[in-house]
């Protein structure tokens with residue numbers, strides 16, 4: 001695997017070694033006091049996990065503690081990027097893949113290995129440079145994506161992470177961390193790695209166009225080319241062989257399984273069931289909830305078929321299911337989508353598990369071969385309550401409605417609270433908000449969703465199981481005589 005030649009006989013690549021990203025098109029953000037999240041850890045000499053270990057709120061949200069603010073002081077273990085707490089590694093010459101990086105000590109699964117440092121440039125500049133490097137005849141590519149607007153270029157300046165090669169069956173992965181208000185990319189071990197093993201992560205979603213390089217990772221599941229799963233790759237037609245000859249390739253392999261889709265497609269769904277946060281568990285829903293109460297325009301769908309508001313579906317074109325929600329719900333949804341699109345750039349962040357492809361669309365109910373019109377109204381819980389004969393049932397429905405209203409106002413006020421943060425991030429062309437903010441938002445969305453569900457299920461339960469008030473004649477609004485014109489309240 002590695003060259004038998006003396007490793008030092010090959011000239012070391014020309015680049016400037018740096019330990020922190022350098023910003024070319026803007027300044028490093030200054031963290032404001034109000035943006036600093038202080039964890040609840042307290043240093044306890046008898047508990048090795050106490051100074052910001054796995055239970056630390058900041059660690060759980062992939063945010064490093066801010067020195068001077070963390071109560072654990074010098075004992076804080078959550079400043080690994082800032083303190084360059086890298087694993088020991090060794091540069092080696094590989095067969096056919098240029099230089100590579102080996103573990104020079106045993107590395108544990110989940111361990112921070114090294115930061116991918118380089119020059120932070122705009123996405124446009126990344127495109128320009130990528131083309132320029134190709135024109136200059138540079139074979140190795142060192143640009144990776146930081147967020148949807150920015151990239152890190154380690155071609156001229158970088159850390160040793162620039163030497164980590166690609167593998168389709170990697171032992172490492174990239175993760176994005178919030179460090180003093182900036183997103184930084186770290187290489188983390190996916191599994192235990194023994195000393196002397198080459199480190200590798202999957203480049204597939206980071207490919208920037210230009211030359212295609214045949215992958216020599218040797219994995220059984222090898223995709224054939226570096227970045228072969230990226231959208232850019234599939235649009236391009238050149239191949240760069242190991243001997244640097246170019247070939248026009250007629251048929252670049254296309255990947256059609258859900259897993260192989262470009263990340264931009266994959267990141268449309270958040271798997272809420274995997275959240276590691278303390279988000280209230282949603283009730284189990286029986287399939288018997290698929291009801292339609294036409295006279296109120298109220299449509300119920302079994303929970304698993306509906307997108308989980310603000311959490312599950314992020315899609316620019318509204319899926320059919322979204323139409324089942326009321327207009328104000330849809331408004332919330334667009335806020336939520338904006339939020340999710342801001343947090344989704346942190347795709348490598350393990351806390352969000354943004355991983356599942358879009359759920360398959362369920363066909364809507366059809367009548368006479370036509371799609372049934374689904375009215376988009378709010379549920380009038382008071383109207384339902386009035387129809388119920390039992391006082392307890394009426395009270396229950398109204399109680400759930402109040403809880404739902406509280407959850408709705410809570411979400412609205414949270415949006416107002418975080419609006420300045422969102423606007424600031426937009427000004428700075430930053431694609432993510434603080435994880436703590438996203439976390440609060442998701443929790444509020446879940447609470448609102450649960451409250452809505454509780455209300456709807458209470459209405460259904462009571463309509464089905466408790467007696468209704470007898471039909472009452474109502475006088476027409478103009479005060480005319482009841483009789484032939486008599487109308488009945490109907491469910």
Ligand SMILES: C[S@@+](CC[C@H](N)C(=O)[O-])C[C@H]1O[C@@H](n2cnc3c(N)ncnc32)[C@H](O)[C@@H]1O
Nearest residue numbers: 097098099140141162163164165166215216217
């Ligand atoms: C970030 S650099 C890695 C370090 C590089 N090997 C060097 O010598 O500087 C990425 C480049 O390494 C080469 N490379 C990385 N992984 C490879 C693989 N699995 N098969 C073939 N070439 C690979 C490609 O030329 C790629 O553009």
